[in-house]
Amino acid sequence: MSLFLQRVFDAMSNGAVYASIAVALTMVFRASGVLNLAQGEMAMMSAYVAALLRSHPPGTGPPGRPFAGSGLFGHLGTPWPVWAAILGSVVFGAALGALVQRYVVRPLGDQDPLPAIGAIVGIYLLFRGLAGKLWSGGVRIVGSPFPSGAEDRFDILGARLRFETIGILVTLGAVLGALTLVQRRTKIGLAFRALVSNPEGARLVGIRVGSVLMVGWAIAAALGALGGGLVANTLNVRPDMMARVLVFSLAAAILGGLGNPLGALVGAFTFALLESLLIGYVSFISSDIALVYTLGILVLALTIRPGGIFGTSLTVDRSRA
Amino acid sequence: MTRAWQAAAIAVVLLVPAFGSPVFVLHATEIFVFMVAFAGLHVLTGRLGLISIGHGAFMGIGALASAHAVLDLGLPYLVTPLASAIAAAAFGALIAVPSLRLPGAYLALLTVAMAMALPILMIRIDGPLGVRIGEDLLPPTWTGLDEYQEEIWQYGLVVVGAAMVLGLASLILNGRFGRSLIAVRDEPIAAAAFGINVARTQVLGVAFACGLAGFAGGLLVFATPYVAGDRYTFELSLFMYALTIGFGAQRLWMSIPAALVLIMLPQLLIRFGWAPYQSVVYGLLLLVATRLAGSGEFVEVLRRRLKGASRPTSGSDLTEPDIVLLEV
Structure with a gap:
C-alpha cells in the first residue's frame, strides 16, 4: 500500500509538467488549429534562461551551486533567487510564444495547417x-523554489509526499485556475472563446484575431515555461530535457480530446500515473x-474513441487538413 | 528527361565506383538508399497530402526486419529488402488505420511518437550496439572484384535495387492507383462517388509509402552491415521531413536532390567545422520554405524568383483576408 502510494506521489510532479505542456498544446490548438510540436522546446529555452539567471560567473560561486557555462551566454553576474529566475523565464517564454506566433505562424495564414506544421x-x-x-557545457541546474531537502516531506501511510511536489501542484493549480478565470471573466478571454468557437464570425464582429492569437500563444508558452522551470530541479536543464515530456504531453492532449484543457489535464495525470505504475509493477517495463x-x-x-475522452466535433474540424 | 540527361545520369552512376574512394562510394550508396526513402515521402506528402515526421522510424523497422530475417529465418541477403518493405508497410497500415479516422495532423503525431519510440525499442530488442549482419556480403567471383572491394559490390546491389523499386513505384504512381491517391486527396467525396474506397486507398497509400521507407532500410543494411537504434533517430526523421518540404514533394525525381543533400550536407559542414549547426540549417530551411511558398512548392517559388518572375498566387492568397478590423 505504501509502495503504491509512493508511486502515485512520484507521478504527481511528472504529471504537473506533462499537464502544463499538454494544456499549452490544447490552448494553441483550440485557437489556431496548429499543434505546436515546438512547445516543449520553447519551454526548454525558457528553462535555460532560468538557469542562466541563476548561474554564477566562473570561479565565484560556492562549490555545488549552479554553475555558469563556457558559452557566450554562460552567466549574467549575480545569480537571481530561484523564484525570480523562474518568473524571468516565464516572461521570456511568453515573449518567445508571442514572437513565434507573430513572425512565424501568422504570416502563413490559416487556410492550410501544413505549412504551419513545417514552420x-x-x-x-x-x-x-x-x-x-x-549553452554548451553539460546540464544546468536551476534549483527548486520550494523546500526540497531530504526532510521536507509528509509521511502518509509510509509513503513520502515531498513539499516540492505539493508546491508544484499548488502553483500549477493556481495558475490554471487563474487562466480559467481570465477566459471566463475578461474581455480578452471572451474574445478568445469567440475565436475558438467561430473564427470567421469572430473576425467579422471585429475581434482582432491576430492579437488574440498572439496573446493565446504567449500564455501557452508561459505556461510551458512555468512547467519547465518548476521541474527543472528534477529534470535538469539539457537540450533534450523536453523530448520525453513532449511525447507524453501530446499523448495526454490527444487522449483528452485536443479541444479540451480539462481533458488535457486529466490525460496528463493519467499518463503520468500509467508511466509510474507500469514501471513500478510490470517487471519488463523500464523507464x-x-x-x-x-x-x-x-x-x-x-x-x-477517435475524438479522445472529452473530444468534441471541434477536434475533428480543427484537425482537418 | 531528354536522352542526353539520361546518358549523363547513367555515366555518373557508373563513374562513381570507378573513380571514387571507398568512403565516397559508401556515401553514394547511401544517397541511393535515401532516394527510395524520399520516394516514400513523395507518396505520403505529394500524393496523399499527409505528413510523416517519422519516416526514419519506418526505415528502422525495415532494417530491423531485414536483420532478423537473416539471423532468425535464415533468408538470403538479397531478398531481405522485400521482407523489410513488407514489415514497414504493415506497420504503416497499423498506424494509418486509427489515425486516418481523424484526418490531417494525427498521422504526423503518431509518426512523431513512433520516431521517438523506435530507437528505444531497437536498443531494447538488440542491445545498444545492435546486431551485425552482412559481414559476408562479399562480391561473387564473376564480378572480377576482389574481396576488399566489397563497397563496390554493395553499391551495385543498392543501385540495382533502388532503380528497380523506383521504376516500379513510378509505374504504380502513374497508373490507376496513383491517380486514385490524388483523387482521394483533392476530392474525397467525388472520389467515393466514382467508386473509389477512400479509406482503403488512404491506408494502402500510407502502407505503400512506408513500404518504400522499409525497403530503403533494408538496402541500407547492404551498405553498412549493422542495425542499431542510434541510426534511425528522431533527428533523421525531422531532417527528412525538412528536405521533403524544402525540395517539394510533388515530383518523384525531387527525391534525388533531397537524398544528395541529406548525405552530403553533414560532410560539408564537418569540413567547415560547423557540424553542430546541422539542425539549425534544417530549421532555417523549413522556416524559409514555408514562409516563401506556403503550401506551394518551395523549389518552384525559388525558380521563379531567380528568373525574375512575379510571386506565384499560391503564396499571396494565403495571407490574411482584407477585412477591416475594428477594436474589440
Missing part, C-alpha cells in the same frame, strides 16, 4: 540546435520502454 518543426530544430550550441507502451495505449485509445 513549427523548423522552430523545433532551430531551438534544439541553438540550445546545444549557445525507457514506458514511452513505447504509451504509444501503444494512444493508438488503442484512438481506435476506440
Whole structure:
C-alpha cells in the first residue's frame, strides 16, 4: 500500500509538467488549429534562461551551486533567487510564444495547417540546435523554489509526499485556475472563446484575431515555461530535457480530446500515473520502454474513441487538413 | 528527361565506383538508399497530402526486419529488402488505420511518437550496439572484384535495387492507383462517388509509402552491415521531413536532390567545422520554405524568383483576408 502510494506521489510532479505542456498544446490548438510540436522546446529555452539567471560567473560561486557555462551566454553576474529566475523565464517564454506566433505562424495564414506544421518543426530544430550550441557545457541546474531537502516531506501511510511536489501542484493549480478565470471573466478571454468557437464570425464582429492569437500563444508558452522551470530541479536543464515530456504531453492532449484543457489535464495525470505504475509493477517495463507502451495505449485509445475522452466535433474540424 | 540527361545520369552512376574512394562510394550508396526513402515521402506528402515526421522510424523497422530475417529465418541477403518493405508497410497500415479516422495532423503525431519510440525499442530488442549482419556480403567471383572491394559490390546491389523499386513505384504512381491517391486527396467525396474506397486507398497509400521507407532500410543494411537504434533517430526523421518540404514533394525525381543533400550536407559542414549547426540549417530551411511558398512548392517559388518572375498566387492568397478590423 505504501509502495503504491509512493508511486502515485512520484507521478504527481511528472504529471504537473506533462499537464502544463499538454494544456499549452490544447490552448494553441483550440485557437489556431496548429499543434505546436515546438512547445516543449520553447519551454526548454525558457528553462535555460532560468538557469542562466541563476548561474554564477566562473570561479565565484560556492562549490555545488549552479554553475555558469563556457558559452557566450554562460552567466549574467549575480545569480537571481530561484523564484525570480523562474518568473524571468516565464516572461521570456511568453515573449518567445508571442514572437513565434507573430513572425512565424501568422504570416502563413490559416487556410492550410501544413505549412504551419513545417514552420513549427523548423522552430523545433532551430531551438534544439541553438540550445546545444549557445549553452554548451553539460546540464544546468536551476534549483527548486520550494523546500526540497531530504526532510521536507509528509509521511502518509509510509509513503513520502515531498513539499516540492505539493508546491508544484499548488502553483500549477493556481495558475490554471487563474487562466480559467481570465477566459471566463475578461474581455480578452471572451474574445478568445469567440475565436475558438467561430473564427470567421469572430473576425467579422471585429475581434482582432491576430492579437488574440498572439496573446493565446504567449500564455501557452508561459505556461510551458512555468512547467519547465518548476521541474527543472528534477529534470535538469539539457537540450533534450523536453523530448520525453513532449511525447507524453501530446499523448495526454490527444487522449483528452485536443479541444479540451480539462481533458488535457486529466490525460496528463493519467499518463503520468500509467508511466509510474507500469514501471513500478510490470517487471519488463523500464523507464525507457514506458514511452513505447504509451504509444501503444494512444493508438488503442484512438481506435476506440477517435475524438479522445472529452473530444468534441471541434477536434475533428480543427484537425482537418 | 531528354536522352542526353539520361546518358549523363547513367555515366555518373557508373563513374562513381570507378573513380571514387571507398568512403565516397559508401556515401553514394547511401544517397541511393535515401532516394527510395524520399520516394516514400513523395507518396505520403505529394500524393496523399499527409505528413510523416517519422519516416526514419519506418526505415528502422525495415532494417530491423531485414536483420532478423537473416539471423532468425535464415533468408538470403538479397531478398531481405522485400521482407523489410513488407514489415514497414504493415506497420504503416497499423498506424494509418486509427489515425486516418481523424484526418490531417494525427498521422504526423503518431509518426512523431513512433520516431521517438523506435530507437528505444531497437536498443531494447538488440542491445545498444545492435546486431551485425552482412559481414559476408562479399562480391561473387564473376564480378572480377576482389574481396576488399566489397563497397563496390554493395553499391551495385543498392543501385540495382533502388532503380528497380523506383521504376516500379513510378509505374504504380502513374497508373490507376496513383491517380486514385490524388483523387482521394483533392476530392474525397467525388472520389467515393466514382467508386473509389477512400479509406482503403488512404491506408494502402500510407502502407505503400512506408513500404518504400522499409525497403530503403533494408538496402541500407547492404551498405553498412549493422542495425542499431542510434541510426534511425528522431533527428533523421525531422531532417527528412525538412528536405521533403524544402525540395517539394510533388515530383518523384525531387527525391534525388533531397537524398544528395541529406548525405552530403553533414560532410560539408564537418569540413567547415560547423557540424553542430546541422539542425539549425534544417530549421532555417523549413522556416524559409514555408514562409516563401506556403503550401506551394518551395523549389518552384525559388525558380521563379531567380528568373525574375512575379510571386506565384499560391503564396499571396494565403495571407490574411482584407477585412477591416475594428477594436474589440
